[in-house]
Amino acid sequence: MPTKLIDTFGREIDYARLSVTDRCDFRCVYCMAEEMTFLPKAEILSLDELLRIASALIDSGIKKIRLTGGEPLIRNNIMWLIESISKLEGLEELTLTTNGSQLSKYADDLRRCGIKRINISIDSLQADKFKAITRTGQLQQVLKGIDAAIKAGFESIKLNSVILKNRNDDEVLSLVDFARQKKIDIAFIEEMPMGDIVEHNRLLTFCSSDELREIIDKEFNLIPSHKKTNGPAKYYSLANSQTHVGFISPHSHNFCGECNRIRVTVEGRLLLCLGNEHSVDLRSLLRNKEYSDEDLTQAIKESMEIKPERHYFNLEEKPQIVRFMNTTGG
Helix, strand or coil: CCCEEEEECCCCCCEEEECCCCCCCCCCCCCCCCCCCCCCCCCCCCCHHHHHHHHHHHHHHCEEEEECCHHHCCCHHHHHHHHHHHHCCCCCCEEEECCCHHHHHHHHHHHHHCCCCCEEEECCCHHHHHHHHCCCCCCCHHHHHHHHHHHHHHHCEEEECCCCCCCCCCHHHHHHHHHHHHHCCCEEECCCCEECCCCCCHHCCCCCCCHHHHHHHHHCEEEHHHCCEEEEEECEEEEEEEEEEEEECCCCCCCHHHHHHEECCCCEEECCCCCCEEEEHHHHHHHCCCCHHHHHHHHHHHHHHHHCCCCCCCCCCCCCCCCCHHHCCC
């Protein structure tokens, strides 16, 4: 019988998000500080170590792996890693999250190397506003990347948008219409209080899924959908369209009861919950010659004993989780 990962709350964990870098060519205001200190090379996992962890994840019961960052496509020789992971026996699906900046160059290679589904982050369709939110990003570069991904023929493409009040909340309908015209999906994500930022007050910029759903429904007629992906999004279909609109609501609609995932940071820290610090140091096992790949797999299985039941986010308090999203892994 195939191995299954079951935590102490009876949830089957079959999905892992594997970070391949903490570096990014953008500096999105909700994701990281403008001046970032990235991990030294000696502390990040090599491509071979990332492949070993991917294999151990699968052996422990993981069926689906999503590669994340930072921006995964700026990691040197990333295609080798993607192709190698896609060939691992027992893996059902390999997917990727990207900011889209490199897709015009790599979309065809990604599809050839085994990526089936891809998520692309885009928070604005206005060049000046896009630049303000990403600090360094160029909108046209991302738009070209989206078109390249569509042309490459991925099984599924989904846009991800973080909406902030008085920043880009006036673009919600434009973003939905853009996805509809491109015949791809889009998900709106409530900002998560990860890392201590100074660029804006999260309590003042918070925009709930309920607010966005009400705005979109008036224009597009949202229809509840049975669509389900690996993540926590609640999906709706659009009338007379193949586009689905998803809402990821870590604040307003806690989804922890259905949690099926774990994360591995690029320095080899197995995070059992996005909003908690419960973790296992896999890097120390990888680099200890006395430990085998079987020991690595066993450590992942035993980590289920400390996976917490849920996260607790409070926008009115100083963030309890000081790591930024780029160091967490997407």
